[in-house]
Amino acid sequence: MCLAIPCTIEEINGLDATAAVAGVRRRIRLDLLEDVRVGDAVLVHSGFAIQKLRAEDAAEVVRVITELGERAGW
Amino acid sequence: MVVRGFSDPKLVANLAAEISAIGQMDVQLMEVCGTHTVSFAMHGIRSLLPKGVRITSGPGCPVCVTSDSDLSLALQAAGMKGVTLATFGDMMRVPVDGMSLLDLKARGADIKTLYSPLDALSMAEERQVVFFGVGFETTSPGVAALLREAERKGVRNLSVISCFKLIPPAMRALLQEGGARIDGLILPGHVSTIIGTQPYRFLVDELRVPCVIAGFEPVDLMMAILVLLRMLSKGKVELVNAYPRSVRHEGNSQALSLLREYFEPADTEWRGLGRIPDSGLAVRAEHSDMDARLRFDLKPSQVQKPSGCRCADVLRGLIAPSDCPLFSVTCTPESPMGPCMVSSEGACAAWYNYG
Numbered sequence: 149m150c151l152a153i154p155c156t157i158e159e160i161n162g163l164d165a166t167a168a169v170a171g172v173r174r175r176i177r178l179d180l181l182e183d184v185r186v187g188d189a190v191l192v193h194s195g196f197a198i199q200k201l202r203a204e205d206a207a208e209v210v211r212v213i214t215e216l217g218e219r220a221g222w
Numbered sequence: 223m224v225v226r227g228f229s230d231p232k233l234v235a236n237l238a239a240e241i242s243a244i245g246q247m248d249v250q251l252m253e254v255c256g257t258h259t260v261s262f263a264m265h266g267i268r269s270l271l272p273k274g275v276r277i278t279s280g281p282g283c284p285v286c287v288t289s290d291s292d293l294s295l296a297l298q299a300a301g302m303k304g305v306t307l308a309t310f311g312d313m314m315r316v317p318v319d320g321m322s323l324l325d326l327k328a329r330g331a332d333i334k335t336l337y338s339p340l341d342a343l344s345m346a347e348e349r350q351v352v353f354f355g356v357g358f359e360t361t362s363p364g365v366a367a368l369l370r371e372a373e374r375k376g377v378r379n380l381s382v383i384s385c386f387k388l389i390p391p392a393m394r395a396l397l398q399e400g401g402a403r404i405d406g407l408i409l410p411g412h413v414s415t416i417i418g419t420q421p422y423r424f425l426v427d428e429l430r431v432p433c434v435i436a437g438f439e440p441v442d443l444m445m446a447i448l449v450l451l452r453m454l455s456k457g458k459v460e461l462v463n464a465y466p467r468s469v470r471h472e473g474n475s476q477a478l479s480l481l482r483e484y485f486e487p488a489d490t491e492w493r494g495l496g497r498i499p500d501s502g503l504a505v506r507a508e509h510s511d512m513d514a515r516l517r518f519d520l521k522p523s524q525v526q527k528p529s530g531c532r533c534a535d536v537l538r539g540l541i542a543p544s545d546c547p548l549f550s551v552t553c554t555p556e557s558p559m560g561p562c563m564v565s566s567e568g569a570c571a572a573w574y575n576y577g
Contacts, residue, residue, distance in 0.1 A: 149310065149567060150257045150360040150412040152468075176427045177340060179367035180477040191415065191468055194310075195338025196364045199415045199474055206468040210227040213236055213441065 153191040154201055159188050167192055228439035237444035238270045244451050248274040250403045251450055252539050254389065254396075255410035256283035257438055257557065262574035265440045271447065278402070278539040279572070281392055281494055282410060283567035284357045286389040286537060289491040291522035292385040293318045296300025298520050299383060300331045305518070308342045309354035312487045312565045313475065315558065319525050339368040346372065346380040354512045355381045360412040362386040362503055363477035366484040369505075369512055381514035384505050389413050390421045390541055391501035392492060397429050402539035406432045406450035411442070411465040416481075418473025426461045437465040464530040484509055493561065494537030531560035536569050543570040550574060 155167035160178070167176045167190065174192075178184050181197045183219040253259065259279045262268065268277055293316060300307035300323060301469045307323070314324045314335060327333040332349075336342060342353045355365050365382060372380045389410060397404060409422060414435045425433050432453040438448035446464050449540065453460060463469050484508070490502025505513035514520060531553070532546040543549050543562065553559035555571050562568035566575075 149312065149409060150255055150358050152360070152412045152415070177338075177364075177367065179370070180290055180363050180474060180480065182476050191412070193412060194364050195340055195369065198360065198363075198412070198477060199468050199470075202467045206227070209441075209445070209464075209467070210230075210233065213233045213445070 154192040228441040253408040254282035261394040263572040279569035290525040306332040386503040400538040494534040533560035543573040
């Protein structure tokens with residue numbers, strides 16, 4: 149039930165917004181998140197954006213794990 | 223997109239090799255989130271782990287932990303003339319004394335399943351709508367937003383049966399009284415997105431259990447296990463946030479303040495764990511006109527437990543689903559005897575579906 153889908157914000161109109169994931173658009177709400185802008189990657193749960201995703205943290209994790217493998221020669 | 227890479231098989235293989243390199247271990251880790259239950263099963267994560275590393279599922283499936291007496295409130299409201307009961311889909315099939323919401327609907331009760339709580343608002347413009355609210359901290363702020371919208375728009379036909387639950391008090395009850403062996407906890411990434419990391423401090427400071435907050439992709443899950451195993455092998459007890467792309471130390475303060483405006487902590491009953499102090503959410507007195515229990519004078523009824531169903535033991539991590547005598551014999555997803563088989567996020571359904 150706590151499933152949340154990463155989406156990209158395409159349009160904002162007050163607390164209503166349109167978000168897209170893999171080419172599918174859906175209407176979502178921004179009641180639970182401040183300072184959302186068009187182009188932001190957000191997590192959407194039961195129709196509400198609940199957090200902005202931080203790309204730099206994601207990239208850092210992928211980099212560290214990739215390096216783990218390279219260092220060990222896998 | 224931000225999540226690219228988190229299902230990369232090569233990275234998963236890197237992590238699996240790191241985990242094997244730690245050496246032989248005998249540990250039992252627990253996840254406490256239905257979405258984790260499904261992810262672990264669906265991605266076959268257990269098959270990538272050394273034999274001595276076991277992952278159990280705790281009380282993290284909202285449908286599963288909802289007590290029969292709470293469910294009886296929803297059945298009562300759904301049976302009232304002129305009332306539409308709205309809820310999330312998974313709740314429909316849980317039987318209480320042989321009767322589910324779906325059975326009531328088949329007999330003509332007006333019951334709607336929603337994707338978003340806000341869908342209840344337009345329905346309530348024309349008729350009396352009761353929202354049956356189950357779920358954890360990820361879900362309840364959206365229902366607080368629903369109540370605020372109803373107030374703003376002057377929609378007076380909407381009320382909520384609040385059966386929302388809080389994860390940290392359940393963790394305390396589970397560790398202190400649950401009886402299962404738990405060497406490390408995999409904490410729910412989206413509950414943590416809302417509440418942040420601080421509410422879990424007691425798990426490490428007081429109860430001395432290593433904890434990792436984890437995301438839901440294969441790389442997230444393997445990373446959480448690696449971090450926990452490293453802590454265990456070195457005798458360290460820490461709280462690690464392994465899902466920083468979504469979980470901030472302070473959580474989502476806007477969602478939390480909206481939640482606190484409409485709800486307050488209350489004692490509540492969990493299937494499997496019993497009554498836990500301040501582990502649920504009740505509608506605040508200032509907004510009691512939207513509390514369906516008061517509006518319709520709903521009273522929980524005493525219910526018979528289905529004979530032989532061991533959901534309560536599964537939810538505490540005491541037994542694996544396949545240890546229940548009913549599992550896949552008389553209890554299947556098509557014909558479930560208990561909620562852990564009803565919900566697709568239940569441990570029993572996940573074991574049955576992904577075996």
